[in-house]
Amino acid sequence: LTQPVTPDLLVSPSSQDGDLGSECPEDRGNWTGRLDFLLSCIGYCVGLGNVWRFPYRAYTNGGGAFLVPYFIMLAICGIPIFFMELSLGQFSSLGPLAVWKISPLFKGVGMGTILIVSLVAIYYNMIIAYVLFYLFASLTSDLPWQHCGNWWNTELCLDHHVIKAGNSTLPVNISNTVSPSEEYWSRYVLHIQGSSGIGDPGRIRWNLCLCLLLSWTIVYLCILKGVKSSGKVVYFTATFPYLILVMLLIRGVTLEGAWKGIQFYLTPQFDHLLSSKVWIEAALQIFYSLGVGFGGLLTFASYNTFHQNIYRDTFIVTLGNAITSILAGFAIFSVLGYMSQELGVPVNQVAKAGPGLAFVVYPQAMTMLPLSPFWSFLFFFMLLTLGLDSQFAFMETIVTAVTDEFPYYLRPKKVSFSAVICIALFLMGLILTTEGGMYWLVLLDDYSAGFGLMVVVITTCLVVTRVYGMKRFCRDIHMMLGFKPGPYFRACWMVLSPATMMALLVYNIVKYQPSEYGNYRFPTWAEVLGILMGVLSCLMIPMGMVVAVLQEEGTLWEVGVQQASRPALDWGPSLEENRTGVYVASLAGSQSPKPLMVHMRKYGGITSYENTAIEVDREMEEEDDDESM
Numbered sequence: 214l215t216q217p218v219t220p221d222l223l224v225s226p227s228s229q230d231g232d233l234g235s236e237c238p239e240d241r242g243n244w245t246g247r248l249d250f251l252l253s254c255i256g257y258c259v260g261l262g263n264v265w266r267f268p269y270r271a272y273t274n275g276g277g278a279f280l281v282p283y284f285i286m287l288a289i290c291g292i293p294i295f296f297m298e299l300s301l302g303q304f305s306s307l308g309p310l311a312v313w314k315i316s317p318l319f320k321g322v323g324m325g326t327i328l329i330v331s332l333v334a335i336y337y338n339m340i341i342a343y344v345l346f347y348l349f350a351s352l353t354s355d356l357p358w359q360h361c362g363n364w365w366n367t368e369l370c371l372d373h374h375v376i377k378a379g380n381s382t383l384p385v386n387i388s389n390t391v392s393p394s395e396e397y398w399s400r401y402v403l404h405i406q407g408s409s410g411i412g413d414p415g416r417i418r419w420n421l422c423l424c425l426l427l428s429w430t431i432v433y434l435c436i437l438k439g440v441k442s443s444g445k446v447v448y449f450t451a452t453f454p455y456l457i458l459v460m461l462l463i464r465g466v467t468l469e470g471a472w473k474g475i476q477f478y479l480t481p482q483f484d485h486l487l488s489s490k491v492w493i494e495a496a497l498q499i500f501y502s503l504g505v506g507f508g509g510l511l512t513f514a515s516y517n518t519f520h521q522n523i524y525r526d527t528f529i530v531t532l533g534n535a536i537t538s539i540l541a542g543f544a545i546f547s548v549l550g551y552m553s554q555e556l557g558v559p560v561n562q563v564a565k566a567g568p569g570l571a572f573v574v575y576p577q578a579m580t581m582l583p584l585s586p587f588w589s590f591l592f593f594f595m596l597l598t599l600g601l602d603s604q605f606a607f608m609e610t611i612v613t614a615v616t617d618e619f620p621y622y623l624r625p626k627k628v629s630f631s632a633v634i635c636i637a638l639f640l641m642g643l644i645l646t647t648e649g650g651m652y653w654l655v656l657l658d659d660y661s662a663g664f665g666l667m668v669v670v671i672t673t674c675l676v677v678t679r680v681y682g683m684k685r686f687c688r689d690i691h692m693m694l695g696f697k698p699g700p701y702f703r704a705c706w707m708v709l710s711p712a713t714m715m716a717l718l719v720y721n722i723v724k725y726q727p728s729e730y731g732n733y734r735f736p737t738w739a740e741v742l743g744i745l746m747g748v749l750s751c752l753m754i755p756m757g758m759v760v761a762v763l764q765e766e767g768t769l770w771e772v773g774v775q776q777a778s779r780p781a782l783d784w785g786p787s788l789e790e791n792r793t794g795v796y797v798a799s800l801a802g803s804q805s806p807k808p809l810m811v812h813m814r815k816y817g818g819i820t821s822y823e824n825t826a827i828e829v830d831r832e833m834e835e836e837d838d839d840e841s842m
Contacts, residue, residue: 241306241617241624241787242439243516249444250517251526256451256602257509258534261340261571262502264599268542269566272478274494275485282486282495284535290713291499292531293705294670296698297677298505299523302514304689306787308613309508312515314781318774319676321757325669325750326508327614332661332746333507334607335638336654338432339645341600342424343572344593346402349424351590358397359580365401366393373556373581394577402572408649411656411739415648422646426639431601433635436608437628440516443605450598450605455537457595458544464588465547474550477560478542493720496713502534506670507662509606512613519791524694545570552578571596608634652730652739659728660743665750667718672754674711680778683707692794693786 244250271279305312310323350357357363361370371390399405408415435446465471485491504510514523546560552574553560565574579589612631616623623630645654677686683703691697728735728743735743761777785796 241516241620242441243518244444245441246444249440249447250513250521251529252447252451253440253444253513253602253606254510254526254530255533256447257513257606258503258530259451259454259537260502260504260599260603261596262498263534263538264541264545264596265567265570267498267502267538268478268545269564269570270494270498271542272546272564274491275482276477277479277481278483278485279491279495280539282492283498286492286496286499286713287531287535289705290496290710291503291505292527293702293710294505294674295503295510295531296524296527296702297674297706298510299514299527300686300690300693301677302511303517303519303521303523304693304786305784306515306519308515308615308617309511309610310614311617312511314784316676316680316778317781318758318761318777319672319680319754320761321754322669322672322676323508323614324757325665325753326506327611328750328753329662329666329669330507330509330607330610331638332657334604334611335642336645336657336661337600337604337607338428338638339425339642339650339654340568341428341597341604342421342646343402343568344596344600345424345428346421347572347576348590348593348597351586351593353586356576356580356585356589357401358394358576359585361393361396363393363397363401366396367391367400370396373577392573392577394580395573397576398572403651404648405651406648408647408652410733411649411652411735413649414644414653417643417646418648418650421650422643425642425646428604429635429639432604432608433632435601436605436612436631439612439627440513440609443602443609446605447602450602454595454598457591457598458537458540460591461588461595462540462544462547464582465544465551468547468551468582470551470554471547472550473554474546474548474552474560475543477550477564478546489720493717496717498538500667500670500714500717501662502538503531504603504606506666506673507607508610508614509603512610513606515613519693519786519788520695522694545575548575548578552581555581652733652735655728655730656735656739656743657746660746663747664718664721665747667714667721668751668754671711671714671718674706674714678706678711681780 244253271277271283301312301315305314307314309326310320313320313323359372361372369389369391370393372393402421404415404418434442436443466475500506514521517523546564549560549563553563556563563574564570575592576589579585579592582588608631611634612627616627616630644650683706686706687697687703727740758777762774765776786792
């Protein structure tokens with residue numbers, strides 16, 4: 214008997230290969246282990262902000278009552294936008310620039326994202342350099358910020374040991390004094406007295422410059438082979454901080470006076486819930502803590518297999534991030550409670566946020582403990598691992614975005630291209646290592662990822678739901694995961710998430726306050742420069758629109774705008790075996806009037822996902838019939 218011959222009509226030219234390969238293209242790379250993606254997302258989201266921003270935000274906005282708006286905002290805009298970014302990345306297997314094949318008219322959103330991430334990567338690695346500086350300084354038997362009497366100390370310096378000794382004799386007035394740790398940070402590490410302001414950066418601090426070079430070297434070595442190398446590093450950098458956090462937590466709660474700090478941290482003040490500021494603060498904490506809009510989530514998801522269960526991963530990462538923030542609050546405030554009792558001052562006088570907590574208050578608290586260098590080393594090693602995996606994500610986002618735009622030229626040279634990016638960002642960050650570098654870091658921190666990032670997220674949400682279409686997007690997720698998003702996700706994507714983001718944007722503009730560092734107020738030109746940083750990322754959107762329309766033929770509206778807003782012809786899953794349903798028709802060489810038959814004939818039978826594709830095709834045919842009637 215002769216074997217049945219497959220008609221040419223049902224075979225695409227690429228069917229002659231016979232080798233299906235792996236589920237992800239090898240030239241682009243993909244995660245090599247099951248947990249690589251999940252741990253990378255956890256490492257990316259759980260960063261420095263969980264330790265030095267959340268606890269302070271919680272106690273200033275109602276203590277335990279702050280958890281109510283925090284979890285509500287997590288449900289309204291955190292989880293839905295997180296899932297949307299993962300879905301876009303996994304479905305297309307493209308980076309933050311190339312993913313805008315979904316609607317080429319809005320490719321400027323991707324350009325704005327890359328600009329924001331590049332600015333953040335410059336100063337974020339400087340913070341890692343500070344952490345390295347303190348880490349090396351902790352490798353001693355006597356911490357250098359423990360006592361006064363060093364060349365960098367002033368007459369205002371007051372050792373806490375003197376305060377304890379003075380309790381039995383004369384009362385000590387500490388209102389006009391400075392702790393040794395504060396002078397070590399400002400006068401030795403930063404040497405900020407050598408600069409009169411942001412316009413006078415002063416000399417480069419070579420010890421900080423070497424720490425910055427080391428931090429960039431570490432980052433480069435870890436992203437050298439893309440997600441294949443960084444995916445292995447996160448097994449350590451994403452899990453080890455939890456071990457140290459638990460150690461610091463156990464040590465903290467066993468200290469005398471710890472309960473005073475924890476009580477201060479968690480005592481609910483429900484009257485704060487009537488203030489709009491508390492709800493805005495909760496949304497801001499969610500927004501920046503999860504890292505939505507920076508492109509990191511989309512980039513990581515783009516290296517997944519097509520049917521990875523990102524729905525489950527979304528809840529694991531977002532809820533794990535929230536729980537980590539709360540645990541970090543216990544670890545921080547238990548030590549602050551002990552510190553306030555040692556100094557004989559209220560907790561609110563020692564509680565700070567940001568670098569002030571990490572480099573002044575907590576190091577000072579470490580000097581009050583037995584084996585202080587050991588606990589100091591652990592704390593800064595935890596900060597190092599927390600910061601590094603976030604920095605991996607920023608760098609992977611930039612490299613992936615550009616290499617996906619020029620795959621034939623840059624992908625074979627990804628190692629060299631990554632080196633060029635790291636060197637360029639290191640050179641741009643050198644100004645942060647000067648005596649006035651902290652002023653530039655504050656400016657970058659305040660403006661690089663402010664309202665520009667919110668505009669990017671709002672635009673993404675509106676384009677996916679309104680321009681691309683909610684039905685089409687849900688269909689794509691159905692094809693990928695085997696089920697459609699429920700009413701909760703659809704309601705958030707259509708209304709609740711964009712509305713919340715717009716409220717955040719309006720609040721940030723209305724409540725705008727000029728940047729300051731301590732008692733230093735930034736000059737007008739610095740404020741204008743900061744605002745321009747934020748505006749430039751927003752301007753990328755209309756600039757991208759102009760370029761997209763000019764590339765189309767025909768009149769401006771009828772052909773240009775409408776055509777540029779439609780998905781590109783090659784939009785869809787990157788691998789041929791995943792392009793079921795409507796996406797098969799856009800494959801090269803697919804000539805069949807029933808493109809799904811091509812897919813079934815080539816890849817052997819019908820799987821559960823092909824059944825999903827058949828359902829999607831039926832739905833589309835029914836919708837077309839309804840529209841024609």
